[in-house]
Amino acid sequence: MNVTRDFTGRARVHNPGLPPGQYDAGDDWPVLSAEVTPDLTAADWSFRVDGLVERPRAWDWDEARALPGSEYAGDIHCVTSWSKFGVRFGGVSLDAFLDVVRPLPTATHAVAYAHTGYTTNLPLADLTGGRAWIAFEYGGRPLPPEHGGPARLLVPHLYFWKSAKWIAGIRLLDHDEPGFWEQNGYHARGNPWREQRYAGD
Amino acid sequence: MTETSTPRTRFAVPGRIAVSNRAAARWQTATLTEIRRETPRAASFRFAVPAWAGHLPGQHLMLRLTAPDGYTAQRHYSISSAPDDSGHLELTLDHVDGGEVSGWFHTRARPGDEVAVRGPLSGFFAWPGDRPALLVGAGSGVVPLMSMVRLHRARGLTVPLRLLVSARSPEELIYAREYGAETLPVFTREAPPGVPVGRLAAAHLAPVLAERPAGGWEAYVCGSNAFAEHASRLLVAAGQPVDRIRIERFG
Ligand SMILES: Cc1cc2nc3c(=O)[nH]c(=O)nc-3n(C[C@H](O)[C@H](O)[C@H](O)COP(=O)(O)OP(=O)(O)OC[C@H]3O[C@@H](n4cnc5c(N)ncnc54)[C@H](O)[C@@H]3O)c2cc1C
Numbered sequence: 001m002n003v004t005r006d007f008t009g010r011a012r013v014h015n016p017g018l019p020p021g022q023y024d025a026g027d028d029w030p031v032l033s034a035e036v037t038p039d040l041t042a043a044d045w046s047f048r049v050d051g052l053v054e055r056p057r058a059w060d061w062d063e064a065r066a067l068p069g070s071e072y073a074g075d076i077h078c079v080t081s082w083s084k085f086g087v088r089f090g091g092v093s094l095d096a097f098l099d100v101v102r103p104l105p106t107a108t109h110a111v112a113y114a115h116t117g118y119t120t121n122l123p124l125a126d127l128t129g130g131r132a133w134i135a136f137e138y139g140g141r142p143l144p145p146e147h148g149g150p151a152r153l154l155v156p157h158l159y160f161w162k163s164a165k166w167i168a169g170i171r172l173l174d175h176d177e178p179g180f181w182e183q184n185g186y187h188a189r190g191n192p193w194r195e196q197r198y199a200g201d
Numbered sequence: 202m203t204e205t206s207t208p209r210t211r212f213a214v215p216g217r218i219a220v221s222n223r224a225a226a227r228w229q230t231a232t233l234t235e236i237r238r239e240t241p242r243a244a245s246f247r248f249a250v251p252a253w254a255g256h257l258p259g260q261h262l263m264l265r266l267t268a269p270d271g272y273t274a275q276r277h278y279s280i281s282s283a284p285d286d287s288g289h290l291e292l293t294l295d296h297v298d299g300g301e302v303s304g305w306f307h308t309r310a311r312p313g314d315e316v317a318v319r320g321p322l323s324g325f326f327a328w329p330g331d332r333p334a335l336l337v338g339a340g341s342g343v344v345p346l347m348s349m350v351r352l353h354r355a356r357g358l359t360v361p362l363r364l365l366v367s368a369r370s371p372e373e374l375i376y377a378r379e380y381g382a383e384t385l386p387v388f389t390r391e392a393p394p395g396v397p398v399g400r401l402a403a404a405h406l407a408p409v410l411a412e413r414p415a416g417g418w419e420a421y422v423c424g425s426n427a428f429a430e431h432a433s434r435l436l437v438a439a440g441q442p443v444d445r446i447r448i449e450r451f452g
Pocket of ligand 1: 010023024025028080261276277278279280293294295296297298299300301302303304341344345449450451452
């Protein structure tokens with residue numbers, strides 16, 4: 001590692017919650033979508049789970065909101081280097097949806113897709129066991145449109161590009177299939193603690 | 202493209218994009234060779250990167266500075282130079298108040314300094330020169346768009362290209378000397394005599410959208426998130442298809 005001449009950097013506090021290469025964004029919540037923020041109302045929103053499942057099904061807003069609520073309180077990390085600590089999302093655990101459709105034993109991966117056409121791939125194991133949510137609220141308020149409202153996927157243990165905004169559905173597969181950013185050179189999994197930013201990391 | 206079992210992303214990655222994963226994964230040493238002042242707040246930095254794999258206009262890279270105790274700061278920067286600049290590339294940085302990385306560049310950096318870079322990154326915002334391009338940028342958001350304009354010039358391309366660039370004042374307009382007939386500057390605080398002051402509006406976009414080149418415009422919007430939201434909404438309201446608007450948000 002080459003030291004940059006005359007660069008000392010900011011005063012730093014060691015923060016064990018900060019993955020390598022990340023900084024604490026504090027109150028900021030940067031927006032980094034590649035597409036136009038859609039005009040998507042709760043009435044227009046729907047969420048479908050299909051592919052390698054016993055009973056594919058779709059939920060509209062009222063049906064999804066009628067499922068038992070579940071909160072995520074913790075940290076989030078974006079591949080563009082910011083992290084946010086102690087955030088609170090309200091929604092429904094993805095397990096609640098999967099319990100209804102019943103994944104087949106052959107299902108190993110998933111592709112999450114948005115109402116905008118955005119896609120991202122995940123191992124199924126990253127979506128189960130209380131590690132993923134469909135989130136409707138942030139800090140007790142409806143999720144703002146530029147952050148994926150009315151509903152986004154939330155997979156907080158991976159870089160945030162995996163947490164597809166304006167989530168429209170999840171298709172279960174027996175293989176991994178790169179999504180939008182992954183086709184653009186991003187890492188297939190995106191674990192912030194291993195700094196899996198780009199393919200090859 | 203192979204058959205996929207999931208809904209295809211409506212955003213096509215433009216043709217002939219070579220995002221070399223191997224190159225993007227590797228940190229390389231970039232040696233600063235030249236600093237050019239653009240405006241009181243922005244300067245261009247030219248680097249020699251001998252093994253650079255090349256890039257397409259619109260792509261960015263990740264840049265890293267390292268302190269003596271091993272602390273690093275990394276940021277993304279768009280590439281402003283056209284491709285075909287073999288072994289060299291240029292960035293243009295705004296001096297952000299109290300900025301850790303841009304501050305180092307504007308107050309410390311001098312030719313001969315070495316920094317680490319990896320890339321090029323993201324084929325999505327790239328423009329290989331194949332389709333009519335409507336470029337809309339504000340502030341340093343014009344940086345990746347300038348790479349497109351420079352490519353268009355350097356290759357003598359005839360495919361239509363228009364640039365709408367928003368700046369606070371003529372003094373803050375980056376690359377002011379380089380613009381030609383393809384560019385319409387919009388000034389938000391202070392303008393030359395006879396030029397109205399105000400932010401980008403439907404009236405600026407209407408004549409360009411009315412040109413309707415064969416195949417339609419591919420729109421590229423770049424700047425702060427607030428500008429990107431404003432400009433992309435104007436484009437949609439003016440009839441530009443949402444899936445033909447590509448956005449790069451600097452944060
Ligand atoms: C794809 C992309 C392309 C870009 N291209 C350009 C370009 O061509 N030209 C250009 O001038 N800029 C560009 N930017 C913005 C650039 O990456 C930096 O944000 C900018 O230079 C400011 O960085 P800084 O270190 O000087 O300022 P800092 O103040 O250190 O950081 C700038 C912002 O990042 C956050 N931040 C980052 N690190 C820290 C930290 N350690 N502590 C606190 N806050 C931190 C802050 O929220 C702050 O608002 C681009 C951004 C992106 C995402």
